[in-house]
């Protein structure tokens with residue numbers, strides 16, 4: 468998500484944006500997008516929430532390989548006033564939050580190679596655009612992302628960024644939502660990953676707990692493997708209400724409270740699934756490598 472560098476790299480503007488240079492993509496790069504798109508599009512009905520699936524349709528992300536940001540921005544602007552801007556990679560926290568607070572989503576423009584379809588450490592254009600942008604067509608989620616950007620700038624000033632980043636991680640990246648039809652995924656890190664789509668929803672290993680902002684802010688996360696615990700929001704409105712709250716009193720309560728272990732279920736929590744943790748105990752991805 469973020470970089471520790473303080474100056475934009477050569478060729479980037481002061482706000483770290485660059486041109487997407489859509490005509491510069493090769494046929495092979497467009498083909499990687501199409502392969503990934505078709506795989507996920509076949510997997511997601513009945514697993515992703517309706518807002519995501521409707522956004523995917525509205526933006527027509529299947530047309531012509533890697534989407535031209537200028538084209539999808541016309542539709543995104545019309546729907547929720549958001550736009551996608553290209554950045555050279557990770558950007559500093561304050562740059563990231565400034566973009567979000569102004570309804571601009573910073574996206575990488577490079578795409579993974581054909582031999583990296585399932586796992587990538589840095590977010591590429593497939594993760595950023597396929598994973599994040601469909602939800603930005605939903606008015607409630609669009610407002611949530613803007614509120615998160617504004618909250619991010621406050622958290623930097625209050626020294627609470629580590630806590631707020633967990634909110635982003637367990638909702639915008641790896642969130643699940645309760646719907647009348649059952650649990651659905653909406654987090655970008657899940658919907659853009661074939662393996663985590665299945666794991667997050669259907670595997671018996673992880674815990675699935677009702678979302679609670681204070682609890683989430685005390686929970687570290689895995690950046691290199693599937694999560695041991697997923698948090699379930701009641702609705703997009705429920706998530707927005709949480710993000711719009713004044714986090715000041717919450718940060719005060721957190722004080723110096725210790726982090727919670729990744730797999731713990733605390734007394735009084737609403738448990739949707741008590742996970743076996745078999746996957747993590749077997750060593751996770753490292754054991755499979």
Ligand SMILES: [Fe+2]
Nearest residue numbers: 590640655656
């Ligand atoms: Fe992401």
